[in-house]
Amino acid sequence: MPQKPDTTEIAIVGAGPAGVAAAVTAARAGASVTVLDEYARPGGQYYKQPAHADGGPTYPNSLASNIEQGRELLEGLSHPGIDLQCNTLVWNISADELVLDLCGPAGARALQAQCIILCAGATERVMPFPGWTLPGVIMAGASQLMLKAHGILPGKRFLLAGTGPLLQITAIQLLEAGAQIAALVELRSRTEFLRSAASLWRYRDKLGQGFANLQKLLQARVPIKFGHTIARALGENEVSGAVIMRVDGDGRPIPGSETTLKVDTICLNYGFTPATELPRIAGCEQYFDQDYATYATSTNDNLETSITGILAAGETRGMGGAEVAVIEGQLAGSVAAQQLGFSPPIDQNELFDKRLQARAVAATLGKMFQLKPGLCALVTDDVPVCRCEEVSAGEVRTAIRNGVVQLNQLKPWTRAGMGSCQGRICGDILRQIVASETGLPLQDIQPFTARAPVKPVPLEVVGGPVADTGTLTWEDHVGGYGVART
Numbered sequence: 001m002p003q004k005p006d007t008t009e010i011a012i013v014g015a016g017p018a019g020v021a022a023a024v025t026a027a028r029a030g031a032s033v034t035v036l037d038e039y040a041r042p043g044g045q046y047y048k049q050p051a052h053a054d055g056g057p058t059y060p061n062s063l064a065s066n067i068e069q070g071r072e073l074l075e076g077l078s079h080p081g082i083d084l085q086c087n088t089l090v091w092n093i094s095a096d097e098l099v100l101d102l103c104g105p106a107g108a109r110a111l112q113a114q115c116i117i118l119c120a121g122a123t124e125r126v127m128p129f130p131g132w133t134l135p136g137v138i139m140a141g142a143s144q145l146m147l148k149a150h151g152i153l154p155g156k157r158f159l160l161a162g163t164g165p166l167l168q169i170t171a172i173q174l175l176e177a178g179a180q181i182a183a184l185v186e187l188r189s190r191t192e193f194l195r196s197a198a199s200l201w202r203y204r205d206k207l208g209q210g211f212a213n214l215q216k217l218l219q220a221r222v223p224i225k226f227g228h229t230i231a232r233a234l235g236e237n238e239v240s241g242a243v244i245m246r247v248d249g250d251g252r253p254i255p256g257s258e259t260t261l262k263v264d265t266i267c268l269n270y271g272f273t274p275a276t277e278l279p280r281i282a283g284c285e286q287y288f289d290q291d292y293a294t295y296a297t298s299t300n301d302n303l304e305t306s307i308t309g310i311l312a313a314g315e316t317r318g319m320g321g322a323e324v325a326v327i328e329g330q331l332a333g334s335v336a337a338q339q340l341g342f343s344p345p346i347d348q349n350e351l352f353d354k355r356l357q358a359r360a361v362a363a364t365l366g367k368m369f370q371l372k373p374g375l376c377a378l379v380t381d382d383v384p385v386c387r388c389e390e391v392s393a394g395e396v397r398t399a400i401r402n403g404v405v406q407l408n409q410l411k412p413w414t415r416a417g418m419g420s421c422q423g424r425i426c427g428d429i430l431r432q433i434v435a436s437e438t439g440l441p442l443q444d445i446q447p448f449t450a451r452a453p454v455k456p457v458p459l460e461v462v463g464g465p466v467a468d469t470g471t472l473t474w475e476d477h478v479g480g481y482g483v484a485r486t
């Protein structure tokens with residue numbers, strides 16, 4: 001007989017800036033709140049805390065101040081109305097009953113809420129190139145995770161490549177931790193960069209931060225290559241170097257412009273895509289965010305999704321940065337508490353105004369650092385595009401030549417998107433390739449259908465207790481289904 005779910009008034013998925021701000025606001029209004037996060041400690045990506053509560057290593061300046069700022073926000077979680085459950089993955093959501101399926105230290109459980117706030121953050125975006133699956137090629141966020149959570153420098157001599165402000169921030173953090181930076185490769189040309197910086201003129205603090213970061217890198221003599229891309233990672237079993245190339249206005253590499261760099265680690269970031277798996281499983285409407293060229297979760301001004309009882313805040317409802325996440329978290333926490341009959345001591349009109357302003361900055365930044373279609377030229381047919389299922393760009397192009405125009409059609413043709421990342425990494429790559437091969441606009445190519453479990457969980461979590469199979473062999477298993485292994 002299925003166990004009765006635990007209950008709470010407000011369940012919040014994600015303990016990043018949005019989730020924490022929502023929890024603290026709702027708890028201060030009098031609601032009882034359960035915050036769930038799959039990571040060991042609250043803070044999310046921006047305020048990621050050391051994995052061990054007892055402090056860990058001594059951090060360089062920029063990391064230490066970021067960790068400290070996060071601690072101030074996280075102190076609010078000690079409110080008696082908040083039950084924080086870390087190491088707990090929310091792997092499914094049922095919109096009818098507002099029930100979340102959890103996998104955590106206490107095993108498999110269900111939690112029923114009167115209101116759910118989804119604050120699941122975002123995923124880093126990547127564009128493949130020959131050699132991108134070699135050990136030593138990582139995402140910029142992964143290098144931050146190793147530094148912030150564990151005090152580990154993932155290499156000695158780095159190349160940072162892609163587009164956007166995270167590359168500069170990461171380069172500074174790596175430098176302060178003792179890394180050598182061979183180059184920072186930014187897709188935008190210097191002219192494009194300066195022209196778009198002018199569009200930030202109204203937001204002088206952001207502009208100032210950006211130029212201060214650039215200045216730090218120039219003072220440290222880091223070569224910044226505008227209008228370039230990484231074209232190839234070199235090495236047999238691990239990265240030993242990289243080839244970078246100049247690009248034209250569309251991002252297409254210019255033949256003859258190759259430069260080889262000796263590096264042992266390559267950190268990539270091409271922006272982000274919102275984590276929308278849970279809202280999509282729940283049936284929440286999605287919209288195409290033109291500024292970031294990605295799908296995100298639609299809400300009204302009160303951050304209510306199209307499904308009654310489910311709100312979304314922070315990057316799940318559109319890329320925006322940590323400041324937007326905190327404001328929207330406060331707003332969502334206060335709206336949810338109000339829905340349950342509490343009177344949050346917070347001025348919602350002030351939050352609406354702050355949010356409009358912060359979202360306007362985010363939209364400008366999004367437009368500044370969009371991907372360029374010409375990068376698809378680097379994804380030659382032999383390059384793997386779905387790492388989990390080892391599907392190559394050539395297989396995807398063959399499917400497209402045979403009429404495939406949507407990601408869901410690619411699945412049965414190629415198995416792309418059917419592996420353990422559930423399309424989180426390859427979905428965006430495949431959308432770029434389909435758009436480039438068919439000429440369809442990106443927004444006409446829908447995301448993969450999201451399915452539970454959103455991330456891998458033990459079999460007994462989804463299917464109940466697993467019987468002890470003793471010494472059964474593979475043949476015993478498949479024999480039961482009449483399946484022959486080929």
Ligand SMILES: Cc1cc2nc3c(=O)[nH]c(=O)nc-3n(C[C@H](O)[C@H](O)[C@H](O)COP(=O)(O)OP(=O)(O)OC[C@H]3O[C@@H](n4cnc5c(N)ncnc54)[C@H](O)[C@@H]3O)c2cc1C
Binds near residue numbers: 038090169
């Ligand atoms: C890898 C990465 C690195 C970044 N680095 C920077 C940076 O250096 N500087 C900067 O300004 N911005 C950075 N950003 C952007 C920044 O993360 C955001 O602006 C901000 O943290 C967004 O806050 P959020 O609360 O919306 O999401 P997040 O901070 O991402 O928090 C989401 C939380 O939800 C949890 N979660 C997600 N899905 C589930 C689930 N199914 N079950 C349980 N828990 C779940 C995650 O573990 C995470 O803790 C980064 C983003 C990423 C993805």
